[in-house]
Structure formats: C-alpha cells, structure tokens
Amino acid sequence: MKRASLRPVLAIVVAAVVAGAIITGLLPGYWTYLATAVLISAVALQGIGLVAGRTGMIALCQMSFAGVGAWTVGFLNVGGAPGGLAVWIVIGGLAAVPFGVAIGLPALRLRGINLAIVTLGFATAFDAILATITFPGQTRFISVARPAMFDGDGGYFVFALLFYVALAVALEFLARTRLGAIWLAVRHSERAAAAHGISIPRAKLSAFAISAFIAGISGGLLAGYLGTLVADNFSMMQSLVLFAVSTMTGAQFAEGALIGGILAVAFPEILRRLDLGQDIGNLLFAIGATQALSAGEAMSETLRRKVRGFRGARPAAPHPGVAIAPPAPPPRHQGVALATRELGVRYGTVVALHGVDLTVPEGAVVGLIGPNGAGKSTLIDAVAGFLHAYSGSVELGGRAVDGQPAHVRARNGVRRTWQTTRIAPELTVGDYLRLAGGDLPEEQVGAILSWIDCPHPDTPVASVDAGTRRLLDVAGVVAARPKVVLLDEPAAGQSYDETLKLGRRIAEIPNLFGCAVLLVEHDMDLVRAACSEITVLDFGRVIAAGPPAVVLEDPRVRKAYLGIEEGSAAA
Amino acid sequence: MNALLTSVVAGLTGGGAYGLLGVCAVFTYRLVAVVNFTAAAIGTTGTFVLVMLYEAGAPLWLAMACGLVAGTVAGIAIGLVMTAWFAESSASTKAAVTVALLVGIVAIGLRLTGGQHPHHFPDLFPGSAMRLAGVELTFSSLLTIGLGVVFTVLAETFLTRTRMGLHLRALSERPMAAELIGVPVRRLAVLVWGITGAVTTFSLMIIAPQRSPDFASLSLLVVPALAAALIGLFRSFWITLVGGIMIGVVEGTMSVFPGLSQYRGAVPFLIILAVLLWLQRGARWDEAR
Numbered sequence: 001m002k003r004a005s006l007r008p009v010l011a012i013v014v015a016a017v018v019a020g021a022i023i024t025g026l027l028p029g030y031w032t033y034l035a036t037a038v039l040i041s042a043v044a045l046q047g048i049g050l051v052a053g054r055t056g057m058i059a060l061c062q063m064s065f066a067g068v069g070a071w072t073v074g075f076l077n078v079g080g081a082p083g084g085l086a087v088w089i090v091i092g093g094l095a096a097v098p099f100g101v102a103i104g105l106p107a108l109r110l111r112g113i114n115l116a117i118v119t120l121g122f123a124t125a126f127d128a129i130l131a132t133i134t135f136p137g138q139t140r141f142i143s144v145a146r147p148a149m150f151d152g153d154g155g156y157f158v159f160a161l162l163f164y165v166a167l168a169v170a171l172e173f174l175a176r177t178r179l180g181a182i183w184l185a186v187r188h189s190e191r192a193a194a195a196h197g198i199s200i201p202r203a204k205l206s207a208f209a210i211s212a213f214i215a216g217i218s219g220g221l222l223a224g225y226l227g228t229l230v231a232d233n234f235s236m237m238q239s240l241v242l243f244a245v246s247t248m249t250g251a252q253f254a255e256g257a258l259i260g261g262i263l264a265v266a267f268p269e270i271l272r273r274l275d276l277g278q279d280i281g282n283l284l285f286a287i288g289a290t291q292a293l294s295a296g297e298a299m300s301e302t303l304r305r306k307v308r309g310f311r312g313a314r315p316a317a318p319h320p321g322v323a324i325a326p327p328a329p330p331p332r333h334q335g336v337a338l339a340t341r342e343l344g345v346r347y348g349t350v351v352a353l354h355g356v357d358l359t360v361p362e363g364a365v366v367g368l369i370g371p372n373g374a375g376k377s378t379l380i381d382a383v384a385g386f387l388h389a390y391s392g393s394v395e396l397g398g399r400a401v402d403g404q405p406a407h408v409r410a411r412n413g414v415r416r417t418w419q420t421t422r423i424a425p426e427l428t429v430g431d432y433l434r435l436a437g438g439d440l441p442e443e444q445v446g447a448i449l450s451w452i453d454c455p456h457p458d459t460p461v462a463s464v465d466a467g468t469r470r471l472l473d474v475a476g477v478v479a480a481r482p483k484v485v486l487l488d489e490p491a492a493g494q495s496y497d498e499t500l501k502l503g504r505r506i507a508e509i510p511n512l513f514g515c516a517v518l519l520v521e522h523d524m525d526l527v528r529a530a531c532s533e534i535t536v537l538d539f540g541r542v543i544a545a546g547p548p549a550v551v552l553e554d555p556r557v558r559k560a561y562l563g564i565e566e567g568s569a570a571a
Numbered sequence: 572m573n574a575l576l577t578s579v580v581a582g583l584t585g586g587g588a589y590g591l592l593g594v595c596a597v598f599t600y601r602l603v604a605v606v607n608f609t610a611a612a613i614g615t616t617g618t619f620v621l622v623m624l625y626e627a628g629a630p631l632w633l634a635m636a637c638g639l640v641a642g643t644v645a646g647i648a649i650g651l652v653m654t655a656w657f658a659e660s661s662a663s664t665k666a667a668v669t670v671a672l673l674v675g676i677v678a679i680g681l682r683l684t685g686g687q688h689p690h691h692f693p694d695l696f697p698g699s700a701m702r703l704a705g706v707e708l709t710f711s712s713l714l715t716i717g718l719g720v721v722f723t724v725l726a727e728t729f730l731t732r733t734r735m736g737l738h739l740r741a742l743s744e745r746p747m748a749a750e751l752i753g754v755p756v757r758r759l760a761v762l763v764w765g766i767t768g769a770v771t772t773f774s775l776m777i778i779a780p781q782r783s784p785d786f787a788s789l790s791l792l793v794v795p796a797l798a799a800a801l802i803g804l805f806r807s808f809w810i811t812l813v814g815g816i817m818i819g820v821v822e823g824t825m826s827v828f829p830g831l832s833q834y835r836g837a838v839p840f841l842i843i844l845a846v847l848l849w850l851q852r853g854a855r856w857d858e859a860r
Contacts, residue, residue, distance in 0.1 A: 286675025
C-alpha cells in the first residue's frame with residue numbers, strides 16, 4: 001500500500017475523532033441523539049453508494065436488507081445470544097448477504113434494468129412479510145440491549161461512529177484494490193470490462209453482496225438505536241428515498257454518505273420544527289437526485305473536483321523517456337496465434353462476413369484493411385466474443401474458443417481495443433494499466449507507460465486527452481501479454497507524426513510483449529510502418545492477402561478503396 | 572371448490588388492471604425507451620383528483636373526466652422532464668430518474684391527500700355482468716380485461732402497421748437520428764406519455780377501491796405492472812397482458828388459504844424471480860455500450 005493512498009484513510013479517522021469529540025463533549029444530548037441518526041443513515045448510504053454510485057446499478061431494496069439485519073439482531077436479543085450487540089450487528093449484516101446473492105444471481109447477468117425491478121419487487125414482498133411476522137419482541141416490548149459501555153446517547157453515538165469509520169476505512173481500501181477499479185470499469189462500460197477478462201456478473205454480484213452486508217449492519221445499528229422496531233422503519237418507500245439521497249449526494253464516497261445522512265436527518269427535523277410536513281423533504285431529495293442525474297455528477301463528485309482544482313492538479317508530465325526497458329518477452333514459438341475458419345456473420349439479411357479465413361502467425365503484425373462497412377470491426381467482435389452468433393470457428397493458439405464468453409476468451413489470450421476509448425475516467429492511468437494487465441509491479445507500469453508516451457501513473461484518466469487515451473488503450477492490452485491483441489483503428493484522431501510513431505511502437509509489440517497483433521486501420525502509412533502482412537476485406541470477403549508491397553499494389557484492392565478501375569481513374 | 576373459483580375470478584379485476592398497466596409499461600419502453608417507475612403514480616394522481624372532486628360533491632362522470640385529464644397532464648409533465656433533459660441518456664439513467672421522480676410524486680401526493688387519511692373510493696362500474704358456473708363476473712374485471720385486449724390490439728397494430736408507429740420505433744432507438752431525418756420527436760414522445768397517462772389512470776381508477784386507499788400504496792402498484800412487462804420481455808404486448816392477468820389470479824387464489832393470504836404482496840416478486848431464472852438460459856449484453 002502506497003503512502004499516498006493512506007492519506008484519505010487518515011483523513012477519515014482524524015475527522016471522525018475530532019467530530020466525535022466535539023459532538024459528545026460540547027453539544028446537548030438531543031443533538032448527540034440526532035447525530036447518531038445521521039451516522040446510521042450514512043452507513044446505509046455507504047451500502048447503496050457501493051452498488052448505485054460505484055458500480056452503476058439501480059438497487060431499490062437497501063432498507064429491506066437493513067430490515068433483515070435488524071430482525072436478526074432482534075431475534076438474537078430475544079433469544080439472549082452471547083456476544084452482545086456488536087457481534088449481533090455483524091451477524092445481522094452477514095444474514096443479509098444470502099438475500100442479496102439470491103436476488104442478484106438471476107438479475108445480474110441480464111440487462112441492468114432487471115435489477116431495479118427485482119429489487120423493488122423484493123422490497124414489496126419484504127414489506128408484506130414483515131408486516132405479518134413482526135419484529136422479535138415487538139409485541140412484548142422487549143428492547144434491544146446495548147453494551148454497558150455504550151449506553152446513553154453519547155455512548156451509542158460513539159458506538160455508531162466506530163461502525164461508520166470502520167466501514168468507511170474498509171471501503172476506501174477496497175476502492176483502491178483491483179476489485180474497486182473493476183467496479184468503476186463495469187459502471188463505465190460492461191463490454192470494455194469484459195474485454196479485459198473481467199466477469200461482469202461476478203463483479204456486480206460482489207458489489208451487491210457487500211452492499212447488502214453494509215445495509216444489514218445499518219439495520220442492526222438502528223435496532224440498537226431505537227430499541228424496538230416496527231415494519232415502517234424498513235418500508236419500500238424508505239428504500240426509494242435512500243436511493244434518491246445517495247444519487248443526489250454521491251454516497252460512493254465517505255463524505256457523500258455523510259452529507260446524505262445529515263440531509264436525511266436534518267430536513268425532516270427542520271420541517272418538523274417549522275410545523276411543515278416532513279414528506280416535503282423527500283420532494284427535495286427527488287429534485288436533487290434528478291438534478292444530479294441530469295448533470296451527471298453527484299454532490300460529493302462536485303466537491304472532489306473543486307478540491308482537486310483548488311489544490312492544483314499534478315502536472316501530467318510524460319514519464320522520462322527511456323527510463324526502464326520493458327522486461328524481456330516470454331519465449332516465442334513458431335506457430336499460429338489466431339486463426340478464423342470459414343467465419344461468417346449475418347445481421348438479418350445483411351451478410352457482414354462471408355467465409356473469412358484469416359491467420360495471424362505468432363510474432364507477426366497483420367494488418368486488416370478494407371473500405372468502410374467491409375466487416376473489419378465485425379470480425380474483431382466475433383473473434384473477441386462480442387457477437388451472439390457466427391458460423392465457422394475462431395482458434396486461439398490452435399484451440400477453438402467458440403463456446404466461450406468474451407471475458408473467458410480475454411483470459412485465454414485475446415485482447416482488443418475499441419474505436420472509441422472506453423476507459424473509466426475516475427481511474428488513474430496506473431490503475432487502468434493494472435486493471436487491464438493484472439497486478440503488475442510498479443516499474444513495469446512505469447516502463448510500459450513511458451514506452452508509449454503516456455503520462456505518469458498517478459495522473460487521473462479524466463485529465464488525459466482523447467488521443468493519449470487511445471495510446472493508453474494500446475498499453476492496457478499489451479500489458480496483459482495475451483497471445484494476440486486486436487487493435488481497432490488505434491491511430492484515429494492522432495496527428496501524422498504521432499501516427500508514424502505509433503506505427504513503430506506497434507511493430508515492436510511482438511518482440512517486447514510476445515503478442516501477435518491484428519491491426520485494423522485506414523491509415524496506410526501506419527499499416528506500411530507496422531505490418532508484415534496484410535489482409536484486405538471487401539463486403540465481408542477476403543479479396544487479397546500477403547506482404548504489404550504486393551497487396552497494396554493489387555488492382556482489386558485499389559478498386560475496393562477507390563471504387564473505380566485504375567484506368568478510368570487516370571482519365 | 573366454488574370458493575376457490577370465486578377467488579380466482581375475484582383476482583381477475585386486479586389481474587386485468589396489472590395487465591393493462593403492464594401493456595402501458597411495454598408501450599412506453601418500446602416507444603420512448605423508458606422503464607417508467609412512475610407509471611402507477613401518474614395513474615394515482617388522476618384517481619385522487621377523481622376522489623377529491625367526488626368527495627367535494629361533483630357528479631361522478633365529471634369527476635372521472637377531470638381525473639382522466641389530470642392523469643394525462645401528469646403523464647405529459649413526466650414526459651417533458653424526460654424528453655427535455657434525458658432524451659440521450661442511457662436506459663438505466665432514465666430508469667433512475669423515474670425512481671427519483673416517483674419519490675417526489677409520492678411526497679407531493681401524500682401531502683395533498685392527507686397521508687393515511689381514509690378516502691372513499693367510488694366503485695365506478697359496480698355490479699355483476701354475468702354468472703358463470705355459479706360465480707359472479709364483475710363489470711370491473713370484464714372492463715379491465717376487455718380494455719387490456721383493445722389496447723393491446725391497438726398498440727400492436729399502431730406499431731407494426733402505421734407510419735407513425737415506425738417513426739416512434741425509430742425514435743426510441745436513436746432520438747437524435749430520428750430528429751435529423753425530420754421525425755417530430757418531441758411531439759410524438761409527449762403524445763406517448765399522454766396516452767399512457769390516460770390509460771394507466773383509467774386502470775388505477777378501477778382497481779383503487781379494492782386496495783389500501785393511500786397515495787403511496789397505489790403508486791407502488793407499478794411493481795406487478797413491471798413484473799407483467801418482464802414476463803413479456805418488454806416486447807410482447809399479448810404475453811404481458813396474459814402475464815398481468817395471471818399475477819392477479821395467483822394473488823386471488825392465495826387469498827383463499829388463510830395462512831397464505833397475508834403474503835399476497837410477495838407474489839409479483841416470486842414471479843419476477845421465476846421469469847429471471849428462466850431467462851438465464853442466454854446472457855445478453857446491455858444496450859450498445
């Protein structure tokens with residue numbers, strides 16, 4: 001763990017100690033009581049922030065998970081289970097996890113909207129069930145026992161604060177792991193994440209299960225706070241309001257969750273004192289959430305951007321030139337890295353690819369060219385596993401991969417880039433390289449970045465220009481050292497000089513990284529600079545293949561590109 | 572046996588309304604690409620206008636007309652928000668927006684209708700239409716199912732047979748591209764929102780007397796509606812309609828058994844889970860991302 005990444009954790013702990021001392025030491029009891037409610041809401045918001053804010057899913061049953069946690073705590077309390085409240089709360093959190101998995105498993109492989117529908121359905125079902133079974137001890141007025149140390153308003157505030165800080169620190173660490181980067185990548189583009197070998201369902205399910213755990217904890221805390229509970233504390237409307245608040249404040253960050261907690265407690269309190277209806281607060285959350293969605297930025301994100309601007313962003317100076325050479329390549333075998341056999345793709349009545357045989361030998365850079373609509377990108381989609389169906393076969397290193405989904409193919413040795421860059425802007429350059437290439441040592445990250453002229457690893461991707469992001473795409477796929485990389489028009493949007501330089505870099509890929517390259521490109525100078533062989537597609541068929549000098553002089557190729565016979569072009 | 576049949580038939584009114592709401596959800600999704608969580612809340616708004624006017628002494632037909640207009644206006648208002656600010660957003664952002672709007676509508680609704688304060692909902696179409704094998708078929712159930720069939724046929728014909736339907740389908744796929752080739756995108760989208768607003772309001776008016784009569788509970792009838800739409804995969808109007816009726820019938824059947832009847836509210840969830848598990852057979856990618 002780097003020193004830089006410890007700073008936010010330290011900030012959370014220091015802020016918590018200071019705020020805790022002020023609130024317990026100086027404020028009157030009722031304020032401490034309210035502050036505890038703020039913390040419990042903030043814990044619940046951290047849970048939903050992980051799913052909604054960080055991973056980009058709509059989850060509408062967080063308070064039901066909280067209800068599961070609270071019910072468990074009530075049950076253990078009535079049964080007099082050993083361990084006391086702190087242990088019960090953790091057990092309550094764990095009890096919510098199987099529910100999260102059971103709901104998430106069927107929903108997460110399909111369209112994102114399904115999760116919204118199934119979670120809202122679960123919230124309704126849970127309302128009906130909870131109203132019938134009631135909380136343990138509710139009818140006999142058995143209150144949840146607090147630990148002697150943390151009894152009283154001040155004591156329980158400290159108790160809740162400990163949970164909030166522990167979760168905030170744990171989430172901050174988690175956000176910095178590869179899993180944290182995976183969540184952001186999934187939120188930004190599921191396809192691009194799968195192309196890096198990430199299993200989308202597993203990534204989503206892990207976020208959903210952890211958020212259910214946190215929600216369960218918040219329910220347990222609420223049980224200890226209120227003593228006795230009623231079903232209304234966990235109703236479906238509460239879950240919807242929680243979603244709106246987290247969308248508005250950006251609860252994926254500790255400060256966003258805290259702001260949300262403050263608003264969720266302060267609005268009803270202020271409205272109550274003004275003798276206005278407390279439900280008006282929900283209207284404000286609805287407006288705030290809609291505003292955040294239309295701006296594409298929640299409160300905590302705005303705050304972070306402003307603070308960064310104030311501190312002055314670190315200069316994105318390029319890494320010093322030839323600092324470290326990338327490590328030696330793995331041994332190369334003479335063989336075929338990628339082959340397609342009779343590859344055919346149809347969209348309805350349109351035939352996009354027609355019996356394409358293409359071979360990329362190991363250690364080679366093969367160019368795939370052809371006019372627009374020739375089927376180049378379709379071929380990449382088919383090879384990388386992003387098409388529902390194709391005929392024929394795709395072989396990686398001599399082994400057919402046809403039944404495999406995209407992320408499995410990526411792990412088995414085929415990586416691709418996209419025509420438009422799909423890097424999550426919240427990551428840093430180094431994060432992205434580790435996301436794409438696995439857990440690379442620090443020097444390798446620096447070496448690969450300087451090899452292709454990308455900025456320092458700590459630079460946020462958001463501050464990197466579009467052209468450089470395309471280079472970063474290339475750096476990402478080669479860092480994984482697959483059998484073959486598929487580059488889809490990497491030079492689009494680059495200047496002439498940059499293009500030539502990129503061509504030289506691409507030509508170096510087989511020697512430096514041990515991968516073969518299939519390069520789709522329109523820029524003939526780049527193709528000439530990088531490729532040892534060229535295949536030409538036109539209307540889904542291979543019309544020529546061979547060394548660049550021969551293929552580019554072929555009259556059929558010229559006709560396909562220019563649309564006319566050479567003789568008439570001169571006329 | 573007869574008791575069971577009676578409850579099954581009793582579930583038909585709810586089922587018809589679910590089916591109709593579900594068909595509206597599919598209509599909205601196919602035409603303006605929004606999974607609309609506010610649908611039932613829009614209908615509830617119109618229904619409460621009817622109730623409040625009726626309680627104030629207005630004749631039923633007038634109250635009903637005003638309610639339908641209010642529901643249409645509410646639908647259009649939501650539609651304007653969606654088209655003005657979120658026309659080019661992703662499907663999941665649009666859904667998130669409607670969830671946020673639902674929270675806001677319910678807050679306003681509860682405020683204006685006095686929260687849990689009981690209201691008297693007039694039965695719009697009282698009485699029994701016919702007796703079948705000793706069981707009463709109510710006007711309400713026949714009406715919702717009949718309307719469901721009519722709306723399904725109209726929607727299907729409109730989308731596949733008319734030029735405007737073609738335009739609207741283009742609109743949902745790529746609003747910007749549709750606008751560039753001269754489709755009056757905004758006006759058509761608002762039209763869709765208005766129509767679904769009116770139809771949902773009508774189905775809510777019929778089903779409201781059987782439900783707990785507060786604004787929040789009625790707004791959450793969007794859950795069985797979306798469950799029905801999911802059964803139809805947000806594509807097929809007919810399967811959605813049948814799915815909605817089925818949900819109502821299962822709920823009705825459960826109410827016969829004393830131990831089960833409290834858990835009626837869990838039916839849509841279980842059906843959603845079953846449908847999703849069944850769909851697991853093939854993973855598919857989220858829309859073009």
